[in-house]
Amino acid sequence: MTETEKLNFLKALNKAGIEFSYADPHQGCFSISPVGALECVKDPLAYRARIWRVTVEALTEYDQWVANGCPCNATTEEGRQCRNTVDYYSTSPHNFVPGVTDRCRVHRSEKRQ
Numbered sequence: 001m002t003e004t005e006k007l008n009f010l011k012a013l014n015k016a017g018i019e020f021s022y023a024d025p026h027q028g029c030f031s032i033s034p035v036g037a038l039e040c041v042k043d044p045l046a047y048r049a050r051i052w053r054v055t056v057e058a059l060t061e062y063d064q065w066v067a068n069g070c071p072c073n074a075t076t077e078e079g080r081q082c083r084n085t086v087d088y089y090s091t092s093p094h095n096f097v098p099g100v101t102d103r104c105r106v107h108r109s110e111k112r113q
């Protein structure tokens, strides 16, 4: 089946009343078009990156940070990683900036080094 045939099939399903939705682990569930559904099937990570308007690399880095429990990545005065838990809900892939948003309240108020 060609890409055009796949898209036409998804469009036919959509026209018949079948809707597509996408469940993002950070954004919840939302409706997507047949074009979006096809794009998601072809490359789910690239699709998510496009939704969040970030690069695949940035999204991967964010996902790894979340998978590690959203630790503060600042270095303490003793030279160790802080590892206080950062408020997960204050950070999304869209506004995740390593060195800035992956900091706990104590280290967020410090100047970036």
Ligand SMILES: [Zn+2]
Residues within 6 Å of the ligand: 072, 073, 074, 082, 083, 084, 103, 104, 105, 106, 107
């Ligand atoms: Zn910290």
